[in-house]
Amino acid sequence: MAAPMSTNTVELGFIEKVDNCRLFSRFFPSKVGGKPAWLELKNLPKHDELICQTCGKPCVFVLQIYAPVPNKDSCFxxxxxxFLCKNTECHKRNNSNSFLVLRSQLSRTNQFYDYEPPNEDEEKPENHPNPEDFETSLCRVCGCLGGKRCSKCHTASYCSREHQTIDWKKGHKMNCGDPGDLGFLFLEFELVTEPENEGDEDQQSDDEKYSKYLESGADEKTQDFKIEELQKMAVKETKEDKTFLAFKKRVDKEPEQVLRHQRGGQPLWVSNDNKPTAEDIPPCSCGSPRQFEFQIMPQLLIHLNVDSVNESIDWGTLLVYTCSNSCDEGPAYHKEFIWKQDVSSHQPDME
Structure with missing residues (x-):
């Protein structure tokens, strides 16, 4: 079972290969790719809740994080x-219409899971609860709610005609058998987290370091700075430059991070452009304001393998905002808000 994320410190997420039997819903995983490990197993989001706002085709699961809220029983x-749309034409600069976010939560006592945590060493696949146990059919292509069935075998379920067509072309046409790996989903990994370790000295800005140097009156040779570094600090930078360099400097300490989580904290901006205002972030349907919860880093793109010859899916960072009250009203899967911020057009690449 994934460890609950702290709300006081920044938790960094890293990709790790693992036996996929540890990524079932029963273990409350944080993971990337594959099919969703749904939390609430009975009332899954409907097809029209999982479609791209641009092209209307079904979105594909990207990742999920296990993030209980302490001291709130319903969020044990x-x-x-x-989720995202795999159609590269739908991905526009600083536009998040091709992404969507859902939140689900349960109390410790619920109809799906045992009160005590599972023993990963003793659990058997046949003991894992899944949506089928509650008469819920899953699309065998993407793992989302399947409302359509193959007219030939009457057993294979699909969320949409698009996914039925994918399965048909990949072999279901011949034998209505197991689809195997259709090459449609992203590769599956565990998402492991650990607190960000940031020293006090590293938190100082270049301007602060340079000011301290000037105030000290000490000889250059006694300082920890190289002369070229001091010269660089002295150069007047634009706000855009400073924002991007601060992002790169922070990320370079843990260059393999793919996610940063700090519910109620502040995101690490990749650009000074296209920052959301309070008016840009809509309140939850319950009326509570939304707050920053986590951001997805551009390093995840390497693992998703979404580059193509002419176009590719890309982002500077994806910022996820969730209900500050983590409300229980409404459906089992609450729609939340995501904001896409790209690197400024005049900035160099992250490499």
Whole structure:
């Protein structure tokens, strides 16, 4: 079972290969790719809740994080799911219409899971609860709610005609058998987290370091700075430059991070452009304001393998905002808000 994320410190997420039997819903995983490990197993989001706002085609599961809210009984189990459209033409600069976020939560006592945590070493696949146990059919292509069935075998379920067509072309046409790996989903990994370790000295800005140097009156040779570094600090930078350099400097300490989580904290901006205002972030349907919860880093793109010859899916960072009250009203899967911020057009690449 994934460890609950702290709300006081920044938790960094890293990709790790693992036996996929540890990524079932029963273990409350944080993970990337594959099919969603749904938390609430009975009332899954409907097809029209999982479609791209641009092209209307079904979105694909990207990742989920297990993030309970301490001291709130109804959030003893809590997961946030992120989906995206794989159609590269739908991905526009600083536009998040091709992404969507859902939140689900359960109390410790619920109809799906045992009160005590599972023993990963003793659990058997046949003991894992899944939506089928509650008469819920899953699309065998993407793992979302399947409302359509194959007219030939009457057993294979699909969320949409698009996914039925994918399965048909990949072999279902021949034998209505197991689809195997259709090559449609993203590769599956565990998402492991650990607190960000940031020293006090590293938190100082270049301007602060340079000011301290000037105030000290000490000889250059006694300082920890190289002369070229001091010269660089002295050069007047634009706000855009400083924002991007601060992002890169922070990320370079843990260059393999793919996610940063700090519910109620502040995001690490990749650009000074296209920052959301309070008016840009809509309140939850319950009326509570939304707050920052986590951001997805551009390093995840390497693992998703979404580059193509002419176009590719890309982002500077994806910022996820969730209900500050983590409300229980409404559906089992609450729609939350995501903001896409790209690197400024005049900035160099992250490499």
């Amino acid at each position: 189990h809590r997961s946030v799911f992120v």
